[in-house]
Amino acid sequence: MKARDTRKEEAICHASIDLINRKGLSETSMSQIARQANVSPATIYIYFKNKEDLLRQLYLRVQRDAMQNIFNGYESFLPIDESFKILLRKAYQYFLRKPEHFTFLEQYSNSPLLQIIDEREQEKYFAPLFQLFDRGKQNRLIKDLPNEMLLSFTFYPIMQLVKYHQSGKLRLEYAQFESTLKLAWNNIKLDRAVGSFTS
Amino acid sequence: MKARDTRKEEAICHASIDLINRKGLSETSMSQIARQANVSPATIYIYFKNKEDLLRQLYLRVQRDAMQNIFNGYESFLPIDESFKILLRKAYQYFLRKPEHFTFLEQYSNSPLLQIIDEREQEKYFAPLFQLFDRGKQNRLIKDLPNEMLLSFTFYPIMQLVKYHQSGKLRLEYAQFESTLKLAWNNIKLDRAVGSFTS
Amino acid sequence: MKARDTRKEEAICHASIDLINRKGLSETSMSQIARQANVSPATIYIYFKNKEDLLRQLYLRVQRDAMQNIFNGYESFLPIDESFKILLRKAYQYFLRKPEHFTFLEQYSNSPLLQIIDEREQEKYFAPLFQLFDRGKQNRLIKDLPNEMLLSFTFYPIMQLVKYHQSGKLRLEYAQFESTLKLAWNNIKLDRAVGSFTS
Amino acid sequence: MKARDTRKEEAICHASIDLINRKGLSETSMSQIARQANVSPATIYIYFKNKEDLLRQLYLRVQRDAMQNIFNGYESFLPIDESFKILLRKAYQYFLRKPEHFTFLEQYSNSPLLQIIDEREQEKYFAPLFQLFDRGKQNRLIKDLPNEMLLSFTFYPIMQLVKYHQSGKLRLEYAQFESTLKLAWNNIKLDRAVGSFTS
DNA sequence: CATGAATGAGAATTCATTCAT
């Protein structure tokens, strides 16, 4: 019996992500992946059922890695604003550190191909942030707005900054990023009197 | 390569956008477009040099239409905050009104295929908004932050809301959207004392 | 506009039948057919939806040709025994004349692939012979046996002789075949007294 | 290449026949056989040199089993007509009892793949029947016709009946089959005066 | 013996594009 070579699986995933980032999801062929991973095309099919499966597995892997890095060590007993900043900072840092993962996930975000992936898998991605928001709203520390709205004005702008960083259009210093975090928090923190849409 | 029958050209563009939105950029073949446009594949090549050219032309067309609709009638002598809100409101309304254009542009936003299109073309897209930001910063009405940062916390969050609207996850009432506009403005407006990264 | 080239379709069919006869149904690839027909593989897909469709169309064509040649000019007002002999003789001669059609149809007869083809299409094949049997039974000239039984002892043995002829193991002279026809007829003709299973 | 575990070899053969009967000769892959036999693909190559060898071995096995069952206990001293009926009856019963063997052999009968198998192997199959025919002709009990002709009007029609039985189109009662046997015998038995082609 | 991994060759099919009318 011959055991599965973890090296090969790793090579396939790595080659896939690299190619997809450079050429695009559909412009990356199984043969190209095989060539870059130094493997026979048929070998890919030992580790993945087909191209669709490969793409899904890659997505889930990268997402899982992102979640582990961002949410790992996150302690929910910290003050809400601290937790909030920690999470966003970690997210920002993670994607700066692993730009290939960022680019890869972005490829999916607007692609009709994403429908391949179970929507529930996606929701897990934001679960800790959503819980934080809910806790903040209960404690009257965060505005009573839908989580999607809160995300739109905190997480997504920061992801946009990652994109600018990658393209070289705007690279923030540490202090600048911390100011940005404060900006994001001010966006959603509940002032004494006001707060919801109805205000 | 030169157009004649505007009806046919229109049909090709319309079919292309529809197919691309439903299936994706690369999953849409010239034959499919031809079939849906009730035209022969060869006919597409009378109006467009090749597929790459078709995609570029489509992008520029849609972008032009968006710009015309959003910036049309926009008067630069209005107060900065009014102008700001008018532009974002028009953008929001435009994309709600033409969801197929929104989806189409989003397809490109993270695709390596976008590199087909001249970067300068893209910058024109945000020019009026950038001019507004610059004017606001000069008049000490808007924080002295890079335009990319200002975009990230105003325009992009609102685009994210369009996406939520399209997916049905969050549909704002008129008053809610107006509150959101206020939120976006508060994000960048200069308070008496504070403002730049250095603060 | 460019019209369809009947020559090409003919070449594809001819190449297909030849290859299938020599190599077998599944051993014949679309590329091989294309090569032998002096056509691009993609061209086959203009004339036939896919390989399954090609095989079905081929079968129906050959069957139709066989039926036309065998049943053409067949007059149902002739005496039953004359009609019977005429049909079997024509069938025998047809398949000796077009051995490639015989071999081709035989390929299908025992293949699980045949299930591709509508069963009703197949029944048409024997319809005239079955009608003859029915008429013969009504007129008390043919034994009252199921048509399948009558076929088994008349048509199929003669098809077996075609096979022997093709393989060179047994080639009948004209008189010998006529004797054989008489033998086949004696097999099913009703003697004065006896006849059905119950006899 | 030499056998050891008869259980495994048996499992491979059984799985092969089953799959071939259901899907066809070429549509059955070594991996499928391995999976159904609960064996590794590589294991098949311990017992059989390659796919061609496997197919040939299978054919010979099934043929041998058929011959043993049909000719076993057959005593050549019985009257010719008795022997004839006994053999055909046994053949009919054998194939009804082991329909998978019947289907399997039929798969080969018209396939160009059969050329894999040594023709002499095939002739052994009919040897006892041919000897019977020869004896009958010498004793002026059977018409002086070529053995192939005799087969065509006795053995093959009955095989056709097995096929009808399998497809459900015609299932004979015991008495009906005995009548059929009589029919087959009458086909070839020599009447007082007549007999050969020359008659 | 037995195995699951590994693979090069080849399968069916589609594609963007050009040709001939």
Added chain:
DNA sequence: AATGAATGAATTCTCATTCAT
């Protein structure tokens, strides 16, 4: 201008077979 036919190149994937354990 407009078209359907035609195509070589490329795609995903499977197969019979061998390798390494």
